[in-house]
Amino acid sequence: MGFIADSLNRIEPSATIAVSTKARQLKAAGRDVISLSAGEPDFDTPENVKAAAVRAMAEGKTKYTDVDGIPELKAAIVRKFARENGLDYKPSQISVGTGGKQVIYNALLATLNPGDEVVIPAPCWVSYADIVMLAGATPVFAETRPEDGYKLKPEALQAAITPRTKWLIFNSPSNPTGAAYTKDEMKALTDVLLRHEHVWVLSDDIYEHLIYDGLTFHTPAAVEPGLVGRTLTMNGLSKAYCMTGWRLGFAGGPETLINAMRKLQSQSTSNPCSITQWAAVEALDGPQDFIAENNKKFVERRDLVVAMLNQASGLQCPNPQGAFYVYPSCAGVIGKTSGSGAKIATDEDFATALLEEEGVAVVHGAAFASSPAFRVSYATSKDVLEDACRRIQRFCGNLR
Numbered sequence: 001m002g003f004i005a006d007s008l009n010r011i012e013p014s015a016t017i018a019v020s021t022k023a024r025q026l027k028a029a030g031r032d033v034i035s036l037s038a039g040e041p042d043f044d045t046p047e048n049v050k051a052a053a054v055r056a057m058a059e060g061k062t063k064y065t066d067v068d069g070i071p072e073l074k075a076a077i078v079r080k081f082a083r084e085n086g087l088d089y090k091p092s093q094i095s096v097g098t099g100g101k102q103v104i105y106n107a108l109l110a111t112l113n114p115g116d117e118v119v120i121p122a123p124c125w126v127s128y129a130d131i132v133m134l135a136g137a138t139p140v141f142a143e144t145r146p147e148d149g150y151k152l153k154p155e156a157l158q159a160a161i162t163p164r165t166k167w168l169i170f171n172s173p174s175n176p177t178g179a180a181y182t183k184d185e186m187k188a189l190t191d192v193l194l195r196h197e198h199v200w201v202l203s204d205d206i207y208e209h210l211i212y213d214g215l216t217f218h219t220p221a222a223v224e225p226g227l228v229g230r231t232l233t234m235n236g237l238s239k240a241y242c243m244t245g246w247r248l249g250f251a252g253g254p255e256t257l258i259n260a261m262r263k264l265q266s267q268s269t270s271n272p273c274s275i276t277q278w279a280a281v282e283a284l285d286g287p288q289d290f291i292a293e294n295n296k297k298f299v300e301r302r303d304l305v306v307a308m309l310n311q312a313s314g315l316q317c318p319n320p321q322g323a324f325y326v327y328p329s330c331a332g333v334i335g336k337t338s339g340s341g342a343k344i345a346t347d348e349d350f351a352t353a354l355l356e357e358e359g360v361a362v363v364h365g366a367a368f369a370s371s372p373a374f375r376v377s378y379a380t381s382k383d384v385l386e387d388a389c390r391r392i393q394r395f396c397g398n399l400r
């Protein structure tokens with residue numbers, strides 16, 4: 001009998017964290033490495049948010065708080081949902097956790113039993129399936145296609161639902177593809193969900209504000225109010241507010257679920273950092289104009305990366321409208337051999353050889369349950385992106 005729990009054997013360490021760690025180690029060892037693997041903006045946290053944290057410390061707001069958030073933050077989140085999403089939650093319907101990841105973890109661990117199924121459109125964020133499996137339940141991937149802009153079609157959703165389906169996890173704009181749904185596209189999916197009353201929706205809206213080309217953000221509970229009673233609308237400060245290290249996520253949903261999530265959190269981390277919570281009040285209530293400024297830079301970077309990757313032989317890169325990722329297909333390089341003789345049989349081989357030979361770290365598509373492809377994060381400067389894309393072009397050009 002092994003010492004480590006069986007449940008741990010069902011899951012893998014986060015592939016994105018693994019690639020970022022490897023890139024950092026190579027850099028520390030003196031290698032010239034460009035990491036396009038991180039899921040975080042390179043911009044700094046806004047000054048007013050940092051100042052709110054300093055104030056909170058000076059005022060001694062450094063003790064335990066209510067497990068799932070201080071009332072002031074819950075009130076700010078209620079205002080955010082009303083102002084930005086047209087959703088009418090009460091404070092008792094709000095949960096605050098240590099990052100969006102904990103909120104998702106709480107929701108899934110609090111509801112899933114062995115045998116339950118969770119529909120996850122693929123490609124998808126690395127952690128959804130592993131959290132589902134940790135809970136003993138089964139992820140069911142609903143495939144999306146590059147020619148549909150990696151957006152789930154209603155027929156594919158319908159086909160993935162069974163009597164055992166407990167959740168659909170929905171993520172727009174998406175990590176890793178950047179795909180963002182229009183209202184009509186989302187309505188087509190919520191229409192399917194209306195016909196399946198046993199299926200709940202976990203909407204991961206963490207990239208809400210990172211949306212481009214004039215597209216408007218939509219979330220399922222607002223598009224179809226008939227789903228409010230079985231939707232958890234999750235969000236967080238990591239991405240748009242450049243606060244990945246502060247660790248704050250939140251969600252609005254039915255009280256029975258929110259209470260269960262609080263119970264679980266009360267026996268794990270307790271409250272999220274008190275100082276972060278006060279900074280979060282300022283982030284949500286304070287000026288928001290920096291988001292549009294950052295987005296202008298993201299669009300320039302996206303355009304640069306998409307254009308340059310489409311010039312690399314064997315790669316095909318769609319032009320997504322959200323988040324800070326692109327997800328090029330590398331089907332055209334599979335079966336080839338790299339300049340240094342590495343066989344490229346999978347997208348993981350591609351990513352490994354690219355890192356070894358050109359010092360560019362990307363995350364292979366298999367980590368996101370969709371191959372052969374890879375994810376590039378363009379949350380870094382244009383100079384760095386240009387250098388990285390030139391290296392990718394050279395790597396692809398040397399394949400035989």
Ligand SMILES: Cc1ncc(COP(=O)(O)O)c(C=O)c1O
Pocket residue numbers: 039098099100101102125171174175204206236237238244247248249
């Ligand atoms: C789609 C998606 N959801 C949730 C998270 C969790 O973010 P955090 O825990 O930093 O709030 C991430 C982070 O990479 C993500 O990409």
